[in-house]
Amino acid sequence: MPRDEVRVGIMGLGVVGGGVYQVLTRNSQMVAQRVGMPVRVARIADIDWERDRGFEVPQELRTTNAAEVYEADDIDIVVETIGGIDPTFGFVMGAIDSGKSVVTSNKELMAKRGAEILDAASDRGVDVEFEGAVGGTIPIVRSLKESLEANVVEEVSGILNGTTNYILTRMTAEGREYSEMLAEAQRLGYAEADPSNDVEGIDAKYKIAILAAIAFGQRVNLDGIHTEGISQIAPSDIDYATEMGYVIKLLATARRAGEQLDIRVHPSLIPSSHPLAQVGGVFNAVWVVGDACDRIMLYGRGAGDMPTGSAVAGDVLDCARNIISGTRSRVPCTCSGAASIRPIEDVETRSYVRMRVRDRPGVLGSIATILGQEGVSIESVVQRGSMDGLAEIVWIMHKGAERNLRSALGAIGQLGIVDEICSVIRVME
Amino acid sequence: MPRDEVRVGIMGLGVVGGGVYQVLTRNSQMVAQRVGMPVRVARIADIDWERDRGFEVPQELRTTNAAEVYEADDIDIVVETIGGIDPTFGFVMGAIDSGKSVVTSNKELMAKRGAEILDAASDRGVDVEFEGAVGGTIPIVRSLKESLEANVVEEVSGILNGTTNYILTRMTAEGREYSEMLAEAQRLGYAEADPSNDVEGIDAKYKIAILAAIAFGQRVNLDGIHTEGISQIAPSDIDYATEMGYVIKLLATARRAGEQLDIRVHPSLIPSSHPLAQVGGVFNAVWVVGDACDRIMLYGRGAGDMPTGSAVAGDVLDCARNIISGTRSRVPCTCSGAASIRPIEDVETRSYVRMRVRDRPGVLGSIATILGQEGVSIESVVQRGSMDGLAEIVWIMHKGAERNLRSALGAIGQLGIVDEICSVIRVME
Numbered sequence: 001m002p003r004d005e006v007r008v009g010i011m012g013l014g015v016v017g018g019g020v021y022q023v024l025t026r027n028s029q030m031v032a033q034r035v036g037m038p039v040r041v042a043r044i045a046d047i048d049w050e051r052d053r054g055f056e057v058p059q060e061l062r063t064t065n066a067a068e069v070y071e072a073d074d075i076d077i078v079v080e081t082i083g084g085i086d087p088t089f090g091f092v093m094g095a096i097d098s099g100k101s102v103v104t105s106n107k108e109l110m111a112k113r114g115a116e117i118l119d120a121a122s123d124r125g126v127d128v129e130f131e132g133a134v135g136g137t138i139p140i141v142r143s144l145k146e147s148l149e150a151n152v153v154e155e156v157s158g159i160l161n162g163t164t165n166y167i168l169t170r171m172t173a174e175g176r177e178y179s180e181m182l183a184e185a186q187r188l189g190y191a192e193a194d195p196s197n198d199v200e201g202i203d204a205k206y207k208i209a210i211l212a213a214i215a216f217g218q219r220v221n222l223d224g225i226h227t228e229g230i231s232q233i234a235p236s237d238i239d240y241a242t243e244m245g246y247v248i249k250l251l252a253t254a255r256r257a258g259e260q261l262d263i264r265v266h267p268s269l270i271p272s273s274h275p276l277a278q279v280g281g282v283f284n285a286v287w288v289v290g291d292a293c294d295r296i297m298l299y300g301r302g303a304g305d306m307p308t309g310s311a312v313a314g315d316v317l318d319c320a321r322n323i324i325s326g327t328r329s330r331v332p333c334t335c336s337g338a339a340s341i342r343p344i345e346d347v348e349t350r351s352y353v354r355m356r357v358r359d360r361p362g363v364l365g366s367i368a369t370i371l372g373q374e375g376v377s378i379e380s381v382v383q384r385g386s387m388d389g390l391a392e393i394v395w396i397m398h399k400g401a402e403r404n405l406r407s408a409l410g411a412i413g414q415l416g417i418v419d420e421i422c423s424v425i426r427v428m429e
Numbered sequence: 430m431p432r433d434e435v436r437v438g439i440m441g442l443g444v445v446g447g448g449v450y451q452v453l454t455r456n457s458q459m460v461a462q463r464v465g466m467p468v469r470v471a472r473i474a475d476i477d478w479e480r481d482r483g484f485e486v487p488q489e490l491r492t493t494n495a496a497e498v499y500e501a502d503d504i505d506i507v508v509e510t511i512g513g514i515d516p517t518f519g520f521v522m523g524a525i526d527s528g529k530s531v532v533t534s535n536k537e538l539m540a541k542r543g544a545e546i547l548d549a550a551s552d553r554g555v556d557v558e559f560e561g562a563v564g565g566t567i568p569i570v571r572s573l574k575e576s577l578e579a580n581v582v583e584e585v586s587g588i589l590n591g592t593t594n595y596i597l598t599r600m601t602a603e604g605r606e607y608s609e610m611l612a613e614a615q616r617l618g619y620a621e622a623d624p625s626n627d628v629e630g631i632d633a634k635y636k637i638a639i640l641a642a643i644a645f646g647q648r649v650n651l652d653g654i655h656t657e658g659i660s661q662i663a664p665s666d667i668d669y670a671t672e673m674g675y676v677i678k679l680l681a682t683a684r685r686a687g688e689q690l691d692i693r694v695h696p697s698l699i700p701s702s703h704p705l706a707q708v709g710g711v712f713n714a715v716w717v718v719g720d721a722c723d724r725i726m727l728y729g730r731g732a733g734d735m736p737t738g739s740a741v742a743g744d745v746l747d748c749a750r751n752i753i754s755g756t757r758s759r760v761p762c763t764c765s766g767a768a769s770i771r772p773i774e775d776v777e778t779r780s781y782v783r784m785r786v787r788d789r790p791g792v793l794g795s796i797a798t799i800l801g802q803e804g805v806s807i808e809s810v811v812q813r814g815s816m817d818g819l820a821e822i823v824w825i826m827h828k829g830a831e832r833n834l835r836s837a838l839g840a841i842g843q844l845g846i847v848d849e850i851c852s853v854i855r856v857m858e
Contacts, residue, residue, distance in 0.1 A: 023579045023721045033646075034578055034763045131576060137722040139568070139576030147560060147568030149463055150452045150742035217462075275728060278707045292452045292739035293566040293729060299704060300725040310721035313579035327754040334463045 006035070006320040007042040009069035011091055012082030016105045016132065017046070018053050019309025020079055024316065031317060039320045045069045070095035077319045079312060080104040089113050096120045096128070101319040101328060105132030105312050111206035115219050118333035125329050127322055129315035134207045135160060137307035138300040139314070140286045144214045145331050151290030153215040157253035160207040162282035162302040163191045163198035164230050164250040168267075169280045172238050172247065178231055190282055200229035201250060201265040208252035211286070212263050215254065217334050220263065224341030228266035237354060237423050240382070240394050241269050246352075247277040251428060260342040269352050269427040276428075345403040350379065350427035353395045353409070356419040359386035363417050364393065370415070374408035376400055390419055396427060435464070435749040436471040438498035440520055441511030445534045445561065446475070447482050448738025449508055453745065460746060468749045474498045499524035506748045508741060509533040518542050525549045525557070530748040530757060534561030534741050540635035544648050547762035556757050558744035563636045564589060566736035567729040568743070569715045573643045574760050580719030582644040586682035589636040591711035591731040592620045592627035593659045593679040597696075598709045601667050601676065607660055619711055629658035630679060630694040637681035640715070641692050644683065646763050649692065653770030657695035666783060666852050669811070669823050670698050675781075676706040680857060689771040698781050698856040705857075774832040779808065779856035782824045782838070785848040788815035792846050793822065799844070803837035805829055819848055825856060 008024065010017050024031065024041050032038040044057060045066040063069070070078050070091050078095040082088045083106055092109065095102050096117070104110065110117070110133050121128040131141040135158065144156070159165050163185055170181045182199065185191035197203050205227045209220040230250050241248050246269035254263040270277045275297045279285040284302030289295050301307035322328045357363050364383060371378060377398035384392045397405060405424070412418055437453065439446050453460065453470050461467040473486060474495040492498070499507050499520050507524040511517045512535055521538065524531050525546070533539065539546070539562050550557040560570040564587065573585070588594050592614055599610040611628065614620035626632050634656045638649040659679050670677050675698035683692040699706045704726045708714040713731030718724050730736035751757045786792050793812060800807060806827040813821045826834060834853070841847055 019721070027579055027581055027720070030581065030646075031579055033765070137725060139572040139725075139727075142571065142576050143568040146747060147571050147743040148739065149746055150456055150460055151739055152456055152459065217459075275707060278704060290739065291456070292448070292735040292742070294733075294736050296566060296568075296727070296729040298568075298725070298727050301723050304723075306721040307723050310577065310580055310719065313721070314576040317578055318575060321759055325756040325759055327756045327759075330750055330754055330756075336462070 003037070003324065005038040005040050006076050006323055007040055007074055008077045008079060008316055009043040009045070009072060009075040010041060010079045010081060011045045011066050011069050012080065013044050013046040013053065013057070014081060015305045016308045016312065017079065017081035018055065019305030020081060020312045021057070022055055023306065023309045023313040035317050035320050036324060039317060042075060043069050043072065066091050067094070070100065071098050075100060076323055077101045077103060077316055079316060080106055081312070082106070083108070085109055085112060092117060093120060096124050096126055099124060099126060101127040101323065103129045103312055103315040103319060105130070105308055107133040107203065107206040107210060111209045111222055114210065114213070115335070122329060122332050127319045127328050129319060130210070131315050132308045132311040134210050135284045135286055135298070136300060136302040136304065137310045138284060138286060138298045138302070139311070140211065140298050141214065143298065144211065144288070148288065148290055148293055151292045153288060153290045155253070155255040155289040156211045156215040156286065157251060158286035159249050159276060159279050159284050160252045160302065161198055161204045161250060162284055163195065165279065165284070166190045166282045168230060168233065168248055168250065171233070171235060172242070175235050175239070177235060178233060199231055201227040204250060204252040204265045208254050208263060208265060212254035212261060212339065213335055215288070216256065216261055216339065217336055218261065218339035219335045219337065220339050221341070224263070226264040226266065226344035230267055232423065233267055234423065237425065240354065241352070244396070245272050246270060246427070247272050248425065249276065257342045259340065261339045262342045262347055264344060264347065267425050269425055271428065274428070345401070345406070347402050348399050349402065350399050350429060351397040351405055352423070352425045352427055353397065353421065354423040355393050355421045356390045357393055358417045358419065359389050359391040366415060366417060367393070367412050370411050371408050374411065375404045376408045399429065432466070432753065434467040434469050435505050435752055436469055436503055437506045437508060437745055438472040438474070438501060438504040439470060439508045439510060440474045440495050440498050441509065442473050442475040442482065442486070443510060443512070444734045445737045445741065446508065446510035447484065448734030449510060449741045450486070451484055452735065452738045452742040464746055464749050465753060468746060471504060472498050472501065495520050496523070499529065500527050504529060505752055506530045506532060506745055508745060509535055510741070511535070512537070514538055514541060521546055522549060525553050525555055528553060528555060530556040530752065532558050532741055532744040532748060534559070534737055536562040536632065536635040536639060540638045540651055543639065543642070544764070551758060551761055554758050556748045556751055558748060559639070560744050561737045561740040563639050564713045564715055564727070565729065565731040565733065566739045567713060567715060567727045567731070568740070569640065569727050570643065572727065573640065573717070577717065577719055577722055580721045582717060582719045584682070584684040584718040585640045585644040585715065586680060587715035588678050588705060588708050588713050589681045589731065590627055590633045590679055591713055592624065594708065594713070595619045595711045597659060597662065597677055597679065600662070600664060601671070604664050604668070606664060607662060628660055630656040633679060633681040633694045637683050637692060637694060641683035641690060641768070642764055644717070645685065645690055645768065646765055647690065647768035648764045648766065649768050650770070653692070655693040655695065655773035659696055661852065662696055663852065666854065669783065670781070673825070674701050675699060675856070676701050677854065678705065686771045688769065690768045691771045691776055693773060693776065696854050698854055700857065703857070774830070774835070776831050777828050778831065779828050779858060780826040780834055781852070781854045781856055782826065782850065783852040784822050784850045785819045786822055787846045787848065788818055788820040795844060795846060796822070796841050799840050800837050803840065804833045805837045828858065
């Protein structure tokens with residue numbers, strides 16, 4: 001019997017899963033016209049069918065047993081929107097094993113176990129797609145894998161976490177403390193009760209690892225990625241940054257550095273004229289530099305039921321086309337080998353340093369002398385009026401090795417004239 | 430004999446054709462790894478082989494006869510980078526007729542004859558791709574056709590012409606006249622000797638017609654698209670706009686308007702906080718609003734050999750994958766029927782109006798009365814000091830039908846107290 005529809009099963013009807021279900025059902029006629037036959041959600045597995053989700057799911061679609069999705073003979077494409085590694089990894093491998101295409105929005109899964117998953121998919125000749133795992137609705141994965149694939153990519157960077165971008169945007173607008181703005185984000189549902197995954201940069205680390213693997217064709221081990229969150233950013237850092245023409249953002253960045261890759265996640269001072277500086281609130285953006293395309297930025301909502309649902313649904317329709325035309329594994333993983341990630345000490349960046357010092361003659365000179373001895377070159381310095389006998393000095397250092405700066409700051413700390421090195425924030429070039 | 434490479438022929442080795450050739454040859458090893466076999470430029474047709482292009486083309490690839498590309502048995506994919514309609518249309522139809530996939534960067538061709546070309550491609554079962562025709566290197570065509578295809582698109586708008594954006598950006602930065610900045614753009618090679626295609630908005634019209642057809646799945650007749658260029662924009666308009674928190678850009682826009690489409694190209698006041706307002710110089714950006722993805726912006730170089738070459742090369746590799754896996758026509762044109770384009774008189778927008786009036790009592794009142802009578806609602810008004818007995822009044826009108834504003838301005842012109850209605854510029858909502 002010739003195929004007359006493509007059947008989709010969803011595992012996990014949370015925020016994103018709910019979005020996928022709504023997008024695919026609401027626009028089903030249009031989708032059927034574009035793809036050439038109906039793409040129907042045929043089964044949904046979730047452990048909780050009591051919760052009010054704001055939309056209805058027909059009784060006959062519901063199951064509490066994921067295996068009824070990932071092992072079912074009458075399902076062609078499995079959407080994984082459960083999140084986490086366990087038991088999700090097993091479910092996804094089960095789906096691949098039974099010859100289904102898989103679409104996932106699970107950044108942790110793809111960052112930690114993506115290599116195994118993509119190898120299994122390649123062996124089995126099925127598709128695994130994951131546009132929704134990075135940048136929510138932003139079409140960055142397909143753009144990197146297809147539209148830009150004739151480029152040698154030099155850099156892929158971005159604002160990849162909406163929670164931290166919301167907090168920093170509000171801190172900048174209001175001049176208020178991190179903790180207050182975090183509390184506001186939690187009230188509004190932009191931050192979770194335990195916000196550490198977002199605010200410590202872990203979520204952004206997963207995402208930049210995925211983007212780097214695609215952009216550079218190398219598998220990326222998360223352990224090598226230096227990661228800092230935003231909890232140490234003070235309103236006065238934001239004030240100084242603004243004054244000097246910068247915006248502070250949590251930047252995830254991956255660049256070629258000779259034979260190595262320079263991949264890291266940390267707050268950065270971004271020049272306010274840079275397109276990434278304009279990305280406010282919960283929005284995300286990805287910045288790509290390639291040898292032919294030059295500079296590209298893709299901007300959009302990095303989270304949310306419908307935005308991420310849009311990305312997942314786009315992947316579902318791509319998988320559906322491949323099933324209909326009998327060409328799965330059309331754009332396979334092309335990673336070859338594991339990336340060597342440059343240790344953070346060897347990375348060269350510009351830096352912003354804010355310190356509180358004794359307000360007495362010779363202090364600036366003593367510090368500047370040590371910086372010079374350690375090979376740290378000063379780009380600009382501002383010293384501000386004293387309080388309680390203390391003065392605040394803000395430095396911007398020229399591009400140099402992180403190792404030298406750390407060593408200089410260590411020595412400066414021993415001088416007995418520095419009360420506190422308050423902040424060290426890298427400056428985007 | 431099983432296929433062991435995909436052979437590409439290029440017609441037209443100008444700026445973009447040269448970029449395509451360089452991208453595909455320079456990165457050929459990487460490309461072969463990604464696609465699974467070499468993608469080789471096997472023949473190039475151009476009428477001029479004397480010109481120094483800054484790179485070498487092996488003698489055996491050269492021909493002056495396009496038919497040796499588009500009819501050749503040993504060519505799989507034809508890249509059309511000649512431009513224009515005649516003789517290009519015939520060449521492209523010839524290529525389709527002989528079963529080749531076609532990749533083009535020709536916006537005029539796709540906007541004027543795209544329907545026939547895509548119908549022929551569909552009948553013959555070959556691919557026609559045209560990412561390079563809109564927004565240069567920006568991956569907007571594939572994003573609309575694939576990544577966002579589960580969305581009902583509400584709007585696609587953009588800064589689609591680099592020449593006019595360069596001129597307006599420079600006028601804004603320098604406070605100088607249009608004609609001076611045009612001359613500068615010509616000196617720098619950003620504007621042609623005859624700049625009318627760019628500065629009159631015709632180039633942007635082709636591009637928005639193509640994007641609207643994809644986004645709304647309807648064929649778009651160019652004649653229905655109201656088009657204005659930037660030559661009437663005065664430095665004082667830019668000054669007033671800046672003061673009021675706007676940036677003036679040449680905006681191409683397409684939106685759903687009930688059963689009709691509202692498609693137009695004209696200068697617009699864009700709120701300076703809008704992401705499109707930040708797009709400076711020769712860069713382009715496309716703004717998409719969909720029911721699931723919400724707001725997305727894609728930003729990048731809208732022209733140039735390597736940037737557009739990157740987009741064309743991406744399409745070539747997509748076609749190559751389809752040829753290798755035997756699945757051409759994988760993402761066909763899904764336009765159904767022709768769009769009904771809303772006449773500009775019926776379009777509702779906010780408006781900026783600058784006029785010079787006799788500086789005497791009662792003038793503002795008389796004008797405001799007529800505006801009221803014609804149903805034009807005033808949002809704000811500024812009157813500025815007089816010169817030679819004249820005053821300048823700048824109005825922002827609330828959203829209303831263009832028809833009413835035109836009628837009001839006609840009546841105001843008859844009052845005998847208005848020296849000149851200097852500018853009428855629509856304001857982006």
